Amino acid sequence: MLTNWSGNVTFSTTTLHEPRTVEELQAVVAAQARLRVLGTGHSFSRIADSDAALVSVRGITGPVEFDDDAGTVDVPAGARYGDIVEQLHGHGRALHNLGSLPHISVAGAAATGTHGSGVGTPGLAAAVRGIELVRADGELVHLRAGDDDFAGAVVGLGALGVVTRLTLATQPTFAMRQQVWLDAPTTTVLEQFDTVMSSGYSVSLFIDPGPHDVIGRIFVKSLADAEPVDGAAWGARPATSPEHPLAGEDARAATPQLGEVRPWFEVLPHFRLSFTPSSGDEQQTEYFVDARDGAAALEAVLALDLDDALQVMEIRTIRRDDLWLSMAGGRDSFALHFTWHNRDEAVRRACLAVEEVLRPFAPRPHWGKVFFLDRDEVRSRYDRLPAFAALAARFDPDRTFGNDFLERYVY
Missing domain, CATH: 3.30.465.10 (Uridine Diphospho-n-acetylenolpyruvylglucosamine Reductase; domain 3)
Known part of the structure; x- marks a missing residue:
C-alpha cells in the first residue's frame, strides 16, 4: 500500500513511478492515461490520490x-x-x-x-x-x-x-530570533488581537484542548534587529525553556528559541528538519477567512467543544497574493489550523462543527487538508475558478492529471 505521511490516506493505486531524469518523466507521462503527482505526502486530503498511477519527481535532482x-x-x-x-x-x-x-x-x-x-x-x-x-x-x-x-x-x-x-x-x-510567551489570557489577546498578530515577522498562537481561558503558547519570530516583544503587555509570561508547539511533546524537535539569533531558515519553521514534525500520528485541517474577521472567527471556534478530536489549534495570518486558487488570493487572511487525532469519525464531526460556525465568514479550506465543505461552497470562494478550469482544459484536455478531488471541486 501507498499512504500519505500520517497514514490517514491510503492511495487508490499501488503503482508509483520514480523517474530519475526529465526525459524519463516525459516518457512516463506520455504513456499514461491517468496519473497524479505525489510530493512528500504531507497532504491530508485526497488531492494527490489516483486510481491509476502516481509519479514522484523526488529522484529528478539538479543544481540550485x-x-x-x-x-x-x-x-x-x-x-x-x-x-x-x-x-x-x-x-x-x-x-x-x-x-x-x-x-x-x-x-x-x-x-x-x-x-x-x-x-x-x-x-x-x-x-x-x-x-x-x-x-x-x-x-x-x-x-x-x-x-x-x-x-x-x-x-x-x-x-x-x-x-x-x-x-x-x-x-x-537575514537573521531572526524567536520568543515564546505562555498563558496569555484569551480575553486580552482578543482585545489586542491585531497588535498581538503583528508583533513579529511571523506569529503563531497555539491553543490546547480544554478550557480556553488562556492561549497556551505564542510563538513570535522577529527580525534580529527588531525591538524585542514584551508579551507581558498581553498578560503572558516568557518561556524559560524551549517549547514544542504541541504541549508535552519533545521540544528538541522545535527550532531555536529564547531569543537566540540564528539565520532565517533556522527560525521561520516550527520544526527542525532532523526531527519528525508535529506529532506524526494526526490529521490536519485549516480554514482561511478575511483577516478583518480574525478575532470574531476565533471567538466563534473557541465556543465549540472539540476536545474529542483536537491535539492543538494554531492561529496565524497571511498576506494576500494574486494567485487564482491561493487560499489568501485577493484578501489578507487569518488561518485557523487544527491538528487532530488520527480518528476519522471524530475528525469529521469536529470539521462539520467548525465549518458551521465559520460559514458566515466565507471560509476557504486548505486544498491539502481535511475538509467537508460541499462543492458549491468551495467553488463560490474563488472568482477565478472557472478561468482555472478553462486553463486546465487547455493544458490537459483529456484530464490525464484528473482525479475525484478535481472532478468535485475544479472541473
Missing part, C-alpha cells in the same frame, strides 16, 4: 542555480525546502517565508497554496517566478511571471502537468 541580476533561484521541484535553504543562505540569499516544517517539497507547497505566516508576508507560492512542467502529451513547457494565466498556474493543484523545476524570488539573507 542563482540569477544574481534577477535576484532569483532555480530549484528542482521535488527538493524539500530543508534541502535548499543552506545553499541560499551561503549565497547570501533568502526566501521571504517558510512553512511550519522544512520537510515539504517546493513544488508541492506551491501547488497547494501552503503558506507560512506573517501579516506582511504572503504564502510560499507568491515567490514563484517561473515554472517548468511536463504536460500530458509529454511536452516540456516553461511559464514565466507576466505570461497570460501565470497567476492561475502557480497554485495548480497538479492539474496542469508535472512540475520539474521552479524559479523563486529571493531577497538578501
Whole structure:
C-alpha cells in the first residue's frame, strides 16, 4: 500500500513511478492515461490520490542555480525546502517565508497554496517566478511571471502537468530570533488581537484542548534587529525553556528559541528538519477567512467543544497574493489550523462543527487538508475558478492529471 505521511490516506493505486531524469518523466507521462503527482505526502486530503498511477519527481535532482541580476533561484521541484535553504543562505540569499516544517517539497507547497505566516508576508507560492512542467502529451513547457494565466498556474493543484523545476524570488539573507510567551489570557489577546498578530515577522498562537481561558503558547519570530516583544503587555509570561508547539511533546524537535539569533531558515519553521514534525500520528485541517474577521472567527471556534478530536489549534495570518486558487488570493487572511487525532469519525464531526460556525465568514479550506465543505461552497470562494478550469482544459484536455478531488471541486 501507498499512504500519505500520517497514514490517514491510503492511495487508490499501488503503482508509483520514480523517474530519475526529465526525459524519463516525459516518457512516463506520455504513456499514461491517468496519473497524479505525489510530493512528500504531507497532504491530508485526497488531492494527490489516483486510481491509476502516481509519479514522484523526488529522484529528478539538479543544481540550485542563482540569477544574481534577477535576484532569483532555480530549484528542482521535488527538493524539500530543508534541502535548499543552506545553499541560499551561503549565497547570501533568502526566501521571504517558510512553512511550519522544512520537510515539504517546493513544488508541492506551491501547488497547494501552503503558506507560512506573517501579516506582511504572503504564502510560499507568491515567490514563484517561473515554472517548468511536463504536460500530458509529454511536452516540456516553461511559464514565466507576466505570461497570460501565470497567476492561475502557480497554485495548480497538479492539474496542469508535472512540475520539474521552479524559479523563486529571493531577497538578501537575514537573521531572526524567536520568543515564546505562555498563558496569555484569551480575553486580552482578543482585545489586542491585531497588535498581538503583528508583533513579529511571523506569529503563531497555539491553543490546547480544554478550557480556553488562556492561549497556551505564542510563538513570535522577529527580525534580529527588531525591538524585542514584551508579551507581558498581553498578560503572558516568557518561556524559560524551549517549547514544542504541541504541549508535552519533545521540544528538541522545535527550532531555536529564547531569543537566540540564528539565520532565517533556522527560525521561520516550527520544526527542525532532523526531527519528525508535529506529532506524526494526526490529521490536519485549516480554514482561511478575511483577516478583518480574525478575532470574531476565533471567538466563534473557541465556543465549540472539540476536545474529542483536537491535539492543538494554531492561529496565524497571511498576506494576500494574486494567485487564482491561493487560499489568501485577493484578501489578507487569518488561518485557523487544527491538528487532530488520527480518528476519522471524530475528525469529521469536529470539521462539520467548525465549518458551521465559520460559514458566515466565507471560509476557504486548505486544498491539502481535511475538509467537508460541499462543492458549491468551495467553488463560490474563488472568482477565478472557472478561468482555472478553462486553463486546465487547455493544458490537459483529456484530464490525464484528473482525479475525484478535481472532478468535485475544479472541473
